[in-house]
Amino acid sequence: MIKWLIAESFFVKMTKIKYISILVTFLLFSCEKVIDVNLNEANPVIVIEGNLTKTPVSVEVKISRTGSYFGSAPVTKISNASVLLEDDLGARFILDELEKGLYKSRNVHPQIDKNYKLSVEVEGKIYEAFSKLNPPVTIDSLTSAFSEGFAFLDAGYYVTIYFEDPAEVKNYYQLKIYKNGKLKNDFDNLIIFDDNLFDGQKLEIQPRNILFIPGDTATIELNSLDKNAYEYFKTFQEVISTNPGSAAPANPNSNFTNGALGYFSAYSTGVKSIEIKDIAE
Amino acid sequence: MFRKIILIGVFIFAFVYANAQTKFVLSGSIKDADTGEDLIGASVIVENLQNTGSVSNNYGFYSLTLPGDNFTIRFQFVGYEPQFIKISLNENIKLDVELSEKSYEIGNVVVTGERADRNISSVEMGNVKMSPKQIESIPVIFGERDILKTIQLTPGVKSAGEGNSGFYVRGGGIDQNLILLDEAPVYNASHLLGFFSVFNSEAIKGANLMKGSIPAEFGGRASSVFDIKMKEGNLKNFGVTGNVGLISSNLAVEGPLVKDKSSFIISGRRTYADMFLVFAKDEDLKKSQLYFYDLNLKTNYKINDNNRIFLSGYFGRDNFGFSDQFGFDWGSVTGTLRWNHNFSEKLFSNTSLIFSNYSYEINIQGDLEIAIRSEIHDWNLKQDFTYYANAKNTLKYGGNIIYHNILPGEISVPESSAFTPEEISRRRAIEWAAYISNSQNISEKIKLYYGLRLAFFSNTGPGEFYEFNENGELTNTIEKEDFGFVKTQGGVEPRLGINYILNKKSSVKASFNRIHQFLHLLSNSTTTTPTDLWLPSSNNVKPQISDQLSLGYFRNFKDNEFESSVEIYYKDLKNQIDYKNGAELVFNSTVEAELVFGRGWAYGAEFLFKRNYGRLNGWLSYTWSKTMRQFDEISNGNPFPARHDRIHDVSVVGIFDISKKLKFSATWVYYTGNAVTFPSGKYEIGGTILGYYTERNGYRMPDYHRLDFGITWQRKKTEKFESSWNFSVYNAYARENAYYIEFRQNEENPDVTEAVQFALFKAIPSVSYKFKF
Missing domain, CATH: 2.40.170.20 (TonB-dependent receptor, beta-barrel domain)
Structure with missing residues (x-):
C-alpha cells in the first residue's frame, strides 16, 4: 500500500512561502500599498462553468462574461443563452434558466462511461465542450487520528482516506472535504491529483491541512474527473497560487471552443463519512 | 584577384615558417612584490620594437620570441610601478619579475588593474574586468561587498531584481551565465535567495566577465562567462x-x-x-x-x-x-x-x-x-x-x-x-x-x-x-x-x-x-x-x-x-x-x-x-x-x-x-x-x-x-x-x-x-x- 501525504509539492511550496516570509520579516523592511495601474480593457469573453454529476444527479451551468478588472460590478451574468447537453448516443437535454445566468435540467440521467457534450449559444456564437463521465472510485474506509503538529502543520485531528486505484486506466481525482456538511476546500484550496505515481495500487491519503475536533462529522468525496477537467483545475490551481515573482500567469486551460473561458466537467463520486472521536476514548 | 587571396592565406598561416632570422625566447613570471601573487594580464612591452609585446596569462606566465639583440623590456601593470629591464638576448632567457604597488596618493588613484590602453589594443570586446580592490569603496546593500552586484552596474548586465546577485547578460537568461570559481562551475551562485552571492570578496583576486567576444576555451553557457x-x-x-x-x-x-x-x-x-x-x-x-x-x-x-x-x-x-x-x-x-x-x-x-x-x-x-x-x-x-x-x-x-x-x-x-x-x-x-x-x-x-x-x-x-x-x-x-x-x-x-x-x-x-x-x-x-x-x-x-x-x-x-x-x-x-x-x-x-x-x-x-x-x-x-x-x-x-x-x-x-x-x-x-x-x-x-x-x-x-x-x-x-x-x-x-x-x-x-x-x-x-x- 502506498501511503501518501497530501502532496509532496505542498511541502516544497510551504517551505518557500515560510522562508520568504521570515526573510521579509527579519532581514527586510517590506512595505505594501494599493496603487493605480493603467490596464487595457480586453474585449469581453464568455465564461462558462458546467458540472454534470451522478451522485446526486445534477446538471448545472453558469454563464457570465468577463468585465473590466477594476470595475465595481462583481460579474455580469448572461441570460437567454441556449444551453444544450447531448450524450454520445444522441440523447439531447435542454437546460432552462432557473435564475439569471444559472441553467439546469431535471431530465438528465447521467450514465457512466458516456461522453457528454455541452453547447452554449450566446448572441449567435456557439461554445462547445466535451467531458466523459468516468466510473466512480469507492472509498474503502476512513479513519481519524490526532497529530501533535510539526513544522508548519498545526496540531489537530485529521482524516485518513483509504481507497484502491483502478489498474491500467488513467484516473484523475479531486478530494472534497466537508466538516459538518460544510465544504472546507473550495476552489481556493483544491486537492487534485492523478495516478501517475500509484496506478493500480492501494492508497492511504492524509490531508493534514484540514483539521477537525472531536464530535465533528467529516465527509469525504472522492470525485473521478476526466482528463480535460483535471487539466483545467490543475492550471486553475497554478494561476491562483502563483507566487509573486513567479512565472507569468495565464488563463487556465479551458475545454471550451471558440475562446470561452471556464470548464465543463462530468464526474462521478465515491463518498463516506466518519465521526471524529477523542483519542482519549 | 586569385593571387591576392593566396597571399592572404599564406600571410596568416605561414607564421611558423617565418623564422629566417635566429630567434630566442624570453619567458618567466610576473608577480606582486609584496605578496608574491601572480599578476594576471600584466604587459610585457619591448621598448625598441614597435607593436611587440605579450601579456601574462592566468598564472602570471609570459613568453615572447624575439630576434637576438639588445632590448629594454618594460613590465607594467596598472596600479603598479613599471619596471624597465635591459637584456642581451643571445640565448633563451628566463626572467621572473616582481612589481611593486604604486604608493597611494591623492590624484594618483588607479582603478583598473590593466595596462591602460588595453581596451584599445586588444581584440577582446564586451569584456569587464574587476578586482575586489576596485570595488572596495562602492556602496552595496548591508555593506557586504559583492562582485556580482557591482558587475550589474556595468553596461549590458542587468540585475535580477532588488538587492539580487542574479544577473542577465545581453538578453540571455540567468542560467546562460557560466560562473566559474577557479575553473569550477558554480551552479547556484546565491545565498539567502539571492541577496548575497557565494563570492566572498576577501578570497577573490579578480574577475572577468565576458559578454561579447568569448574565447574558444570557454563554452557551455549561451550568454556569458564570468571567470x-x-x-x-x-x-x-x-x-x-x-x-x-x-x-x-x-x-x-x-x-x-x-x-x-x-x-x-x-x-x-x-x-x-x-x-x-x-x-x-x-x-x-x-x-x-x-x-x-x-x-x-x-x-x-x-x-x-x-x-x-x-x-x-x-x-x-x-x-x-x-x-x-x-x-x-x-x-x-x-x-x-x-x-x-x-x-x-x-x-x-x-x-x-x-x-x-x-x-x-x-x-x-x-x-x-x-x-x-x-x-x-x-x-x-x-x-x-x-x-x-x-x-x-x-x-x-x-x-x-x-x-x-x-x-x-x-x-x-x-x-x-x-x-x-x-x-x-x-x-x-x-x-x-x-x-x-x-x-x-x-x-x-x-x-x-x-x-x-x-x-x-x-x-x-x-x-x-x-x-x-x-x-x-x-x-x-x-x-x-x-x-x-x-x-x-x-x-x-x-x-x-x-x-x-x-x-x-x-x-x-x-x-x-x-x-x-x-x-x-x-x-x-x-x-x-x-x-x-x-x-x-x-x-x-x-x-x-x-x-x-x-x-x-x-x-x-x-x-x-x-x-x-x-x-x-x-x-x-x-x-x-x-x-x-x-x-x-x-x-x-x-x-x-x-x-x-x-x-x-x-x-x-x-x-x-x-x-x-x-x-x-x-x-x-x-x-x-x-x-x-x-x-x-x-x-x-x-x-x-x-x-x-x-x-x-x-x-x-x-x-x-x-x-x-x-x-x-x-x-x-x-x-x-x-x-x-x-x-x-x-x-x-x-x-x-x-x-x-x-x-x-x-x-x-x-x-x-x-x-x-x-x-x-x-x-x-x-x-x-x-x-x-x-x-x-x-x-x-x-x-x-x-x-x-x-x-x-x-x-x-x-x-x-x-x-x-x-x-x-x-x-x-x-x-x-x-x-x-
Whole structure:
C-alpha cells in the first residue's frame, strides 16, 4: 500500500512561502500599498462553468462574461443563452434558466462511461465542450487520528482516506472535504491529483491541512474527473497560487471552443463519512 | 584577384615558417612584490620594437620570441610601478619579475588593474574586468561587498531584481551565465535567495566577465562567462584580514608554507542576521535559524621552475531551520586541482581536475519524518596548452571532458514509517569539448582572433529515458544500462574577433560567437531559488544555441585617463525553454513533457564612459536593449518581450577622495520597468475572482531608481596594522521601488479588486569595520 501525504509539492511550496516570509520579516523592511495601474480593457469573453454529476444527479451551468478588472460590478451574468447537453448516443437535454445566468435540467440521467457534450449559444456564437463521465472510485474506509503538529502543520485531528486505484486506466481525482456538511476546500484550496505515481495500487491519503475536533462529522468525496477537467483545475490551481515573482500567469486551460473561458466537467463520486472521536476514548 | 587571396592565406598561416632570422625566447613570471601573487594580464612591452609585446596569462606566465639583440623590456601593470629591464638576448632567457604597488596618493588613484590602453589594443570586446580592490569603496546593500552586484552596474548586465546577485547578460537568461570559481562551475551562485552571492570578496583576486567576444576555451553557457579567480595566498608574509559588519563578518588568513615556493589562504564568512530572531514574539520563530557560511581554501606549491601545483576549494551552505522540526539547507562545494607545466619556454600547459556540486536537503521531523534531497555534481578533466609561437601569434588548444550526474529529487522516509519513499531517476551525461584558437597580430593596425570549438553532449545510462507523443503523453520508457549512450548532440562553434586600431587612442572591433548550452535551469521564478533544478539536454530537449555578433568603437582620452566605448550587439537564441500552463517542475520524472521550445533574439547598444584615475573617478553606463522571445504555444505564437526585457538602464558610479583618509562614493541606478503580465479583465469561477490575461508580458513594471552612498574612513595605517570604517546607505532617498505587483480581491470587500505594490527596502544604513595585519 502506498501511503501518501497530501502532496509532496505542498511541502516544497510551504517551505518557500515560510522562508520568504521570515526573510521579509527579519532581514527586510517590506512595505505594501494599493496603487493605480493603467490596464487595457480586453474585449469581453464568455465564461462558462458546467458540472454534470451522478451522485446526486445534477446538471448545472453558469454563464457570465468577463468585465473590466477594476470595475465595481462583481460579474455580469448572461441570460437567454441556449444551453444544450447531448450524450454520445444522441440523447439531447435542454437546460432552462432557473435564475439569471444559472441553467439546469431535471431530465438528465447521467450514465457512466458516456461522453457528454455541452453547447452554449450566446448572441449567435456557439461554445462547445466535451467531458466523459468516468466510473466512480469507492472509498474503502476512513479513519481519524490526532497529530501533535510539526513544522508548519498545526496540531489537530485529521482524516485518513483509504481507497484502491483502478489498474491500467488513467484516473484523475479531486478530494472534497466537508466538516459538518460544510465544504472546507473550495476552489481556493483544491486537492487534485492523478495516478501517475500509484496506478493500480492501494492508497492511504492524509490531508493534514484540514483539521477537525472531536464530535465533528467529516465527509469525504472522492470525485473521478476526466482528463480535460483535471487539466483545467490543475492550471486553475497554478494561476491562483502563483507566487509573486513567479512565472507569468495565464488563463487556465479551458475545454471550451471558440475562446470561452471556464470548464465543463462530468464526474462521478465515491463518498463516506466518519465521526471524529477523542483519542482519549 | 586569385593571387591576392593566396597571399592572404599564406600571410596568416605561414607564421611558423617565418623564422629566417635566429630567434630566442624570453619567458618567466610576473608577480606582486609584496605578496608574491601572480599578476594576471600584466604587459610585457619591448621598448625598441614597435607593436611587440605579450601579456601574462592566468598564472602570471609570459613568453615572447624575439630576434637576438639588445632590448629594454618594460613590465607594467596598472596600479603598479613599471619596471624597465635591459637584456642581451643571445640565448633563451628566463626572467621572473616582481612589481611593486604604486604608493597611494591623492590624484594618483588607479582603478583598473590593466595596462591602460588595453581596451584599445586588444581584440577582446564586451569584456569587464574587476578586482575586489576596485570595488572596495562602492556602496552595496548591508555593506557586504559583492562582485556580482557591482558587475550589474556595468553596461549590458542587468540585475535580477532588488538587492539580487542574479544577473542577465545581453538578453540571455540567468542560467546562460557560466560562473566559474577557479575553473569550477558554480551552479547556484546565491545565498539567502539571492541577496548575497557565494563570492566572498576577501578570497577573490579578480574577475572577468565576458559578454561579447568569448574565447574558444570557454563554452557551455549561451550568454556569458564570468571567470572568477581566488587569491593564491601571500608567498612572503603572514597576514590576517577581517571585516566585521552588522549582519556578517569574515576573516582571512594567508601566508607562506615554504617561502617563495608555497603559500595558502583560508577565508571564512558567516552571517548572523538570525540572531535577532530571539526578539521575535512567536515561539517558533525564536527557535528558527537563517544563516549562511562560506569557506574558501587555496594552496599552491612550486616544485621547480617548470612545475607548479594548485589546490583550491570552496564550501558554502545556507541553513534555514524553523522551530525544531523543519530544516532546509543548500549550498555548493567546488574543488580544483591544477598542474602548471612548461614543456618549453614556448609551450605552457595546464591540467585541471575539477569537481563541482550543488545540493539541497529538506528535513521534516514530527510524527512524520521526511527528507527531500536533490543534487547536481560534475567531474571535469581539462587540458589547456598555450603555444607562444612568435611575437605575432599565440596559439591555444586543448579540451575537456565532464561527467554530469543529476539527482532531480528523492524523498526518503524512515523504514518504520508506512510512507513510500520516492526517487526520480538520476540523469547522467558526458559533455566534451576540444578547441583551437590563434591570436594574431597581422600588422600594427590589425589584430585577429580566430578559433574553433567542438562541443558535444551525450546522455548516458544507467537511468530511464522517456518518449512522448505530440500531446506530451508518455509513450515509451527506455531503461539504459551503465554508460549506455542515448543521444549525442552538439556541433561546431566558430569564435572570431578583429581589432582595427585607428590610432593610439581609438579602435574599432567586431566579433562573432556561437555557443551551445546543454544544461538548462528549470525555474518558474524570476530569481534563483534553492530548489531550482538543472535539466540536461536529451532526446526530448535540444541544446540551446546562441549566435552573437557585436561591433564596437573604443576611444580613450587624455593619455588613457578617460576611457569610452560604444558597443552594439545582436544575439540569436535557438531552442529556448518555457513551460506549459500548470507545469510541475519539482518531483516530476517526466518534466520534459511540461516544456515548450521556442526562439529568442536580443539587440542593444551599450555606452560606457569611465575615468580611470583622478580625485574623482568612476563611470557612467547606459544600455538600450530589446529582448524578445517567441513560442508557438504562448500568446498565440506572437513574439513577446522576455521578462527581463528592460529598455533603458543607466548606472552612475562615482568615487571621490575627500582627503587622504576619507573617501566618498555614490552610485545611482535608473532603469525602466521589466516586462510583466497583468490582467486585462476579470471573471469568476467557483466563487473565486480570476484575472483575464490576454497576452504574455504585455505590461511594464514602474521605473526603478535608487541612490546609494558610502564613506570609507581610513584609520591608522602602519606597516603592521591598518584599519578602516565603512558607512553606507542603500536606497538613500528611500524610494519604494516595486518588487512585485499583486492583483487581488480586497480583504474587506471581495467584490472589489485592486493592485497592490510590494517594495522590499526603504533606506538601509550599514556599518562595517575592516582590519589588516
